[in-house]
């Protein structure tokens with residue numbers, strides 16, 4: 307688990323050797339660091355207050371699910387953690403997809419230089435529940451995904467700056 | 476000799492005289508010169524004091540107030556939540572009794588007798604307005620404003636094949652037509668709400684601004700893509716039903732919870748099926764605003780029901796209202812001017828409209844389920860009574 311002190315201004319790795327593994331807590335920490343470095347963009351988009359969970363349905367070593375929670379406060383990502391049983395229910399909403407779906411999205415964003423094509427935005431992938439499913443037990447909390455959608459898109463778009471390697475490569 | 480710069484055909488008719496406002500002006504003069512004489516007494520008193528060369532300085536007297544406590548900003552600035560912690564901010568009353576513009580928290584009791592009464596302030600019950608998230612949503616709205624002129628990459632807009640361009644422009648025409656009821660409705664109630672409910676008034680003002688921007692961005696997009704297309708009577712009746720709602724809570728349910736929930740779904744679909752990055756950006760921006768309006772609608776209804784002295788009766792009234800409202804909203808969302816363009820965009824062309832209609836079946840069911848979940852979250856179970864079919868009517 308990382309908090310804002312450790313996430314703040316963490317630069318993206320500079321050499322291919324420092325490529326980060328997806329999915330991993332390190333990958334999400336680096337993404338959070340990029341957000342915290344890019345204060346100007348996020349200040350322009352406005353406050354974002356929610357806990358977003360990214361679930362990789364087949365991301366664990368045994369092929370089961372692994373999930374990461376990112377806490378957003380004001381214009382920063384203040385906490386990143388791999389979800390343990392005691393963290394269940396902290397999230398405002400969860401985005402659930404297979405490793406292949408997440409990989410396709412990340413590679414598409416990278417190919418677009420930080421902007422996905424028309425088919426690979428978070429909303430386009432999640433709107434009809436597949437290939438990304440939006441879940442959350444409280445409809446009001448789940449609506450945070452919509453209230454902060456542009457900031458969340460910006461958050462994942464920054465992954466174009468992260469050299470990423472995928473499990474199984 | 477060159478061409479004359481003006482021909483007889485260029486001469487426009489003289490402007491028609493503006494109507495005179497004799498009657499209204501005479502009424503106003505009578506009111507303020509004869510009937511309302513308290514302001515003249517105040518004027519006289521002040522002039523007399525000033526002509527004696529005497530100062531009042533009564534406004535420096537803080538007896539009976541908690542003056543001197545200073546509001547402290549939090550990390551995000553000085554929010555309403557920060558200042559509302561202070562006793563000097565004044566407590567929001569359950570029933571408003573100040574029917575004028577005096578700020579809540581000001582030293583005002585001693586002036587009550589001399590104050591005018593604003594007859595239009597008729598929504599005096601906090602629980603016809605309040606929602607537990609209204610302060611958060613106001614601050615969020617202010618922080619997340621955007622500009623339809625500046626924040627959309629208009630320069631990237633490319634012409635689409637004719638069927639997709641027409642479908643896009645029809646969808647944007649529909650959205651232009653519906654957007655401003657979501658501005659007119661809060662506007663209709665805004666001036667009826669006393670100042671002591673300033674947080675609610677402020678949130679409604681952000682909704683007005685949001686809707687002005689939505690109408691602006693959709694209108695600009697249609698005009699940038701070829702023009703506005705067809706208006707629709709089916710929407711018009713739904714919009715009128717919203718505006719005519721008998722109470723603020725009923726109208727907020729119909730507009731914010733049901734109508735804007737549906738519009739949020741259309742924006743999400745719009746983003747998914749957008750054929751240009753311009754359209755994607757438009758829908759992502761607008762859906763964020765819309766989700767705030769929906770959130771207010773859910774908790775406003777919940778607060779209304781939770782605080783009502785006769786919950787069973789309040790629920791039955793809301794059900795009766797929803798029975799009508801849902802059917803009228805359904806009329807709007809069966810209009811060809813919205814269903815067909817969305818189906819064409821979803822399918823990928825006029826020749827694939829059937830495929831698009833099929834895809835919309837899932838979106839329809841998802842929307843109804845989301846609507847019913849939002850109702851449940853507000854403590855208003857519509858599952859057994861919902862007049863909108865769970866399956867799309869095609």
Ligand SMILES: [Fe+2]
Pocket residue numbers: 654657685686689765
């Ligand atoms: Fe709107």
Ligand SMILES: [Fe+2]
Pocket residue numbers: 657685686735764765768
């Ligand atoms: Fe709205």
